Amino acid sequence: MTAVLDTSVLVRYLTLDPPTQGAVAQALIDGQDALLVTSVALAETGFALTRLYGVERAAAVDMLIELMGRTNLTVLDLPEARVVEALMLCRPSARVSFADALIWAAARNAGANVIYTFDQRFPAAGLERRVLTDDGAS
Numbered sequence: 001m002t003a004v005l006d007t008s009v010l011v012r013y014l015t016l017d018p019p020t021q022g023a024v025a026q027a028l029i030d031g032q033d034a035l036l037v038t039s040v041a042l043a044e045t046g047f048a049l050t051r052l053y054g055v056e057r058a059a060a061v062d063m064l065i066e067l068m069g070r071t072n073l074t075v076l077d078l079p080e081a082r083v084v085e086a087l088m089l090c091r092p093s094a095r096v097s098f099a100d101a102l103i104w105a106a107a108r109n110a111g112a113n114v115i116y117t118f119d120q121r122f123p124a125a126g127l128e129r130r131v132l133t134d135d136g137a138s
Helices: 007-015 019-029 039-052 057-068 080-090 098-109
Strands: 035-037 073-075 114-117 128-131
Touching: 007 019, 007 039, 007 057, 039 057, 039 080, 039 098, 057 073, 057 080, 073 080, 080 098
Parallel strands: 035 073, 114 128
Antiparallel strands: none
């Protein structure tokens, strides 16, 4: 059986909120079944932890990295090392969002050299960031 975890399961697992659903999520994730998560679910989980639960950004990143260290859990669409690298970009501050960090990881993983964006804060490590203007120039 191949199973993918939704954001709601990850959030319940990490927060135990509500407690009954948290316990169900823990039993599933702490079990032996092979489980998959997507980078989208990781970005949503990071957002939920920091914005809805008030978890400090560094702690949220650490929680996600620890979660990915589980032997029965695999990131579906990116190598785990690339995901960790991306999460570390957004760990120090809110300057880089969880979503932008994982978009950066996907670009790097695909071998892209350039990223086009309107966001001057988009992470550029290893990429040439071309910030577009309202008239389309970069």
